[in-house]
Amino acid sequence: MKMQYNSLHIAIKLGLTLSAGLLFSGLAVAVEETETADKNIEKIAVIGSRAAPRSIGESPVPIDIIGGDEMGKTGNTDMLEILKGSVPSLNVHQNPISDAASLVRPANLRGLPADSTLILVNGKRRHKASVIAFLGGGINDGAQGSDISVIPSIALKQVEVLRDGAAAQYGSDAIAGVMNFVLDDSADGGSLVVRHGEYFDGDGTATEVSGNVGMPLTRDGFVNLSFQYKNADATSRSVQRPDAAAFISAGVPGVADPAQVWGSPEIEDDITLFGNVGLDLGNDKEFYMFGNYSERDVRGGFYYRNPHTRGTVFSNDDGATLLVGDLTPGPVGQINDGLGMGDGIDCPIIPITTGDVTSQQNYIDGIANNPNCFAFNEMLPAGFTPNFGGNITDTSLAIGVKGEITDGFLEGVYFDLSGIVGRNESQYFIFDTINASLGPDTPRDFNPGKYIQLEKTFNLDLVRSLDMNLYDDINLAGGLEWHEETFEVVAGDVASFTPGPLTSQGFGIGSNGFPGFQPAAAGVSSRRNYAVYIDVEAPVSETFLLGGAVRFEDYDSFGSTTNYKLLAQLNVTDDLSFRGSFSTGFRAPTVGQANVSNVQTNLSGGVLVDSALLPPTNPISLQLGGSELQPEESESYTLGAVYESGDFFLTVDYYNIEVEDRISQSEKKTLSDADKASLKAAGVPNVDSLQQVSFFTNDFDTTTEGVDLVVNYTAELFSGDSTFSLAYNWNETDVTQFSAITGDFKVSRLENDLPNHRGTLTWAQEWESVAMFTRANYYGKYQGVHVDWDATANNADAAVTVDAEISYFVTDSITLSLGAQNVFDQEAEKINIPEANKQEFGISNNSWGGKYYETSPFGFNGGFYYVKATYNF
Template sequence: MRKFQPRALALAVAVASLGSVTTPSFAQEDRLIEEIVTIGTRGKPRSATDSVAAVDVISASDFVSQGGVDTSNLLRNVVPSFNVNDQPISDAATLVRPANLRGLAPDHTLVLVNGQRRHRAAVITWLGNGISDGSQGPDIAAIPALALQSVEVLRDGAAAQYGSDAIAGVINFNLKNSDSEGSVEARYGQYTEGEYQYTLAYNQGFAIGDGFLNLTAEFSEAEATDRSVQRSDAAGLIAAGYQGVNDPAQVWGSPEIDGDIKLWANFGTQLTESVELFGNANYNTKTVTGGFYYRNPTNRGGVYSADGGETLLIGDLTPNDGVDCPVVTLNGVTPDPDAFAQVASDPNCFSFQELIPGGFTPNFGGDVTDQSLLLGLRGETDGGLFWSVTGYYGANEADFFINNTVNASLGPNTPRDFNPGAYEQQDLNLNADFSMPLSDTVTLAFGAEYRNEEFSIVAGQAESYIDGGLGTQGFSTSTNGFPGFSPTIAGSFDRANTSVYTDLEWQASDALIVAAALRYEDFDDFGSTTNYKLGMNYAFTDTFGMRATVSSGFKAPTPGQSNASNISTQIIQGVLTNQGVIPPDSPAARLRGGGPLGPEESQNFTLGAYFSAGPVDVTLDYFDIDVDDRLSLSNDFVLTPEDLETLAGQGIDASDISQFRFFTNQFDTNTSGFDVVASWNTDWLGGSTNWNVAYNYTDTEVTRRNPNLLNDNRVNLIENGTPDTRWNFTANHQLEKVRLLARVSYYGEFYDNEAGGEFDSNVLLDLEAGYNYSDALTLTLGARNVTDEQGCSTNVCGQTPANALGLPYSQFSPFGFNGTFVYARATYNF
């Protein structure tokens, strides 16, 4: 979704405090408020309307005035083409939620902080509702809202300028740089069903010599939500007399977030008249705990039964004594009482119905640590050459845990809580950037970059992956739900690349700006790529102009995508199934069309117009993106005995896997659409109202595929997994001491594969009222989703009834399914 904030785009007429994208103000009358942007250009900063590509500028107040605690959600509320949803049962995606810009994958959007590339998260999204499957994007939620001065969203391909990942666009988070101002903020809110969230945040700027140090600290916690209904099978077990079955047996909701600490610093100082030292750093920690699917004590494979519930799975703890354990048949859900009594009385025979009679629901989560450090020098020579040299290190770790589960092969000796291991991501970036005016109208920029990415899999505790002795009898041989990483899977995988680029900007006339960029990048694993970008901006009058860009781009496969193995548990055709991901160059993968991964390649085209209609400023932007050789996970394949033997030869124990998949460059897509943004001001009712409308339409079509690797269901997910249409309308009315805000948001239809249906569109209403108690203190009350929209029921829009899995709404709802959230906020500025 690209918003052609052409020459007058992104000029920032401030949007509502609760959030709307800052929109264009044109060079006329007193309503002109020019926003200066640095993203999308390597030359001197320009007003957003002078840039050749669309840039949305979002002010800090747009984020702070929302009552939430997650920057990903806050960005979704103000940028219609940005989608992120809750991840209730999604393995590691619960820890770092995948976000989509313009209907493309999370790692198709490059994230910058103060104009410098930020590291990606360690989490690979194994379960991503199709569009995000297998992606490894950055953790946007790691950036606290109070640390932000503004956010720039470049809705254009920018690989020629910034390198890999910038296919859908670029999001640049600008940190505050005040050397004296500060603020303290306290937020508390809760859903109408009782779950709470709270945040305490502090920001302060300090003068350090000839420079500044700006610090932000934020602490927040969020209680887990639950919107489940009781599963019919669990209700049947309770009715049959089973003990220890929870109601609900399975929880659907947002995860619990404990101890979410974010510490950020932004700094800079003059070393000499012409040289400045600058940088930023962060250290974050949090613990995220979510849920998994319920394990039924009559039919869960590898734990309770080996034949779908015909008989109980009985372990013979002394298999060589010549005495067999009895066969225990099930009459519906009731074990044969005589045979089960024999098992219970024989210390050499074992059933998990003895240890955990009511079944179990694992809790899965992780301790997430994120840290980074950027140091740089920049200055200007006597000859007018601007230069900057930076070094950046960023790291993200997800140390997983899974509790209330078993390694069934250990029988009665199994622990119930496990450490299955960790994912780690480390990025090292070295940059040298230069720019200089060649004349009064031409600016040249050039530079070089070295990057090294390393992805590591850390082995878990032995009990999380070993065969405890009962594996040959049909018991699963690892932690049920999220198998631990064995030493044979563990390891570190890295990749280095170098690049050089050049940019040229020409102010051909007062009305015309022309820009060009070229970048060559060489990777040590798959070779090199060269990408270009051409753009222009022409102002026909002071109130009407057009702009356009054409560019090529790419996204390199990450070391994690090229090397990681994993086992996830999914519902496939109504059955809880262990699904493995194996390396793409494994012999088992090669037999199905796998092989070494290559880069995704894109062609981007944009065309936009901006104009004023009386007091209303309008931008209209069209975009078209072709992505070839898209990287994603393949279809699921059934493991054969030969596959098991092959994988065992690679050190991969696939005995717990019934299906497998792998990464492959398997299909092409075309994504096109347009954005419309309009804003105006009205003086009335004793004050002034800022009105803003932002509309986005995005359509994705799979244009080429191998159906053996990408089936019809996956195509439906990629094309329809997020709404085609989104818009919001915001009114922000300011009186002397009172501010009133209302926002209406529309989310179009979307497809949910697990619920099996197309879910209806929804309209949400947000309200907020603020009171300036003094010049320093502001008190705010607000409510998100006032009308308590939770989306269409799975009984109505889906093919999976609510009581089948306990889920009454779509888990992939683009706005969540938790309902109304009411909050209060106090802010003290000093």
């Protein structure tokens, strides 16, 4: 077959494309010359429509294609939820009360953390989010992946999911696989979509307006622009906490019901703009440019602060006595050096003996009527519940040129030269809280600071077909990549971190729940790396394809790494083929993981404590077993088969992924008195204010194995066009080596939090004026965990949810749709703590106000219905 260059695309024969059948780098799209027409007709491996198979049968490794039409019928606006319904090996959790993990939700492909999947847009590496999932639900603790949620489905032609290790082609992060988001490149037409819905419980009301328009750029180019704007109210799946209910019974004024909310956060003014530009430059060259601007505000709940027991605010002995601040004025030289605060010895001790300490006579006499003695019960008699939120801003720009070199010694080589810059900023806010050490002068709202992730990448990719007297030409590719990653910490406002005058009297420092980043922790950390790769695919015979790739990568921090990949496909018959691959891989620790520090509030043994996340090279971390981070290393292999006969399509693939020295957040370690004494002697500041410490570490090894099954069948049934799709995934992770730094409970979460079995069964039907789409989602058993404490861990039952949508084509341009996710309102697993744990820890099913385990793989909000109107032009 003769191959030639098209004015907009580089032609490379199907089956010889770089890296597993699709050239994700954007160098090429397969085209076939027709014998009867002057122009080439683009032939992609799998077209982006509901009627087409979702996996590439000709590829030697498994790839899923989710087309734009299919994404539009899921009824969801969140890209993570859209992909979860289409790719069973992808799991996504909703994260209530999870610090930054509720701002940018992590996703797990093949049971590995979010940053083990490489994200591409138009074949170019996507920058990571600045958010690090400090409370990431076990498997994602400490993960720093890309923010997929900023990519709107209306901006996409299709999504390509490579379910195979690919670090030898694309570098770090591709241990689990690769997701490539292909932007719409239409030069005409467009659409406008309005969608409105809410949960069956009457909350979480969401409204979205999105649009796309394609326009010509001279005669030989295109400009494709997309936007999405949405708002979503918060949800609550809560019951009143027993302690808050007791305060209401005791007559304490102002206790909210519920005092603490478990639910999805509120999302305000979520705006995303995407642009995609292409222009034929002539002489077999093409210019391209694409990028985005995205911004949103997110605000969610936090833990309730009990006005009798909350440490460093209301009591320092778990509610036996009240924490009282001495405000007695004193001379310069006193313990607080003349700041107008006392020395902590002139106020009475107030035992808490009733259900409302503010009603006790000793409190009234010693605190309420004593201007020199202060307790936060005077300001906040009902306690308080902070609200945590953030403003997330994401921008990117990629510019490049590609084409064929037509003269010189590189004649016949196709090239792609590009530069990409991406930036993600997370500005944090915490509301309705206090800096206890400031006493009665504390503000209630704080700006704790921000994180900024900045990445720059330059690529040169080259591809050439060579005649080596085989069945067909060999496809040879090579390239260079330079990458710089920068992570910046910006200090918060002074009140969010300053130690106030009551610090020496046992009151907590910083904005309670999320203390601000101190100037000492602020700064910029950077790392650079470069890579060289070569990739070969050879059709040894008409039925046998063999390929391989080698990539050398050098980092200015930890050194260099070399990885390789081998792949093959054997066509046994016209209908049946077998395929397989073996690869090594790596994931470099992010600059953020190596340098970030933070303080979080978490539950430990049923008690709220402040826990510091410190860099692994901090003296405290080193004393507790930390060390400088090294890259994760992996070995993986995949064996599979493809069967395709007429309108029936089936793929089945087994995978096995071994990862050594996995990077994660350690268990939270309690500092002993000996630890504190040793650290003080070494000159480490603020040791007394810390209760627990964690850090990032290379501490454990895992083996993950599983099976992916995809079946598609299309037919003309029921007087219309029918498409049936079955997708199933079995996945199991085994922690093969770990130490006390990781801990038994973390191991249990890694192995059991995700269901071992996931499946979807989809039926899409279309008639002349009506279309229908329904999907059944199966989730196998999993470990239910609540508030990250092993006393609540329990086995949760398997469940099935159903999504459905029906559309009426009013005209060729206007479509009206009605749909629902989780049509039958399948509930998540309710919290059911074993009796032994209730007795040992003194807890009940709803001690912390939640109805459902937060690890539910299909969420905890229940059914959601929506209406949608689409105008195509």
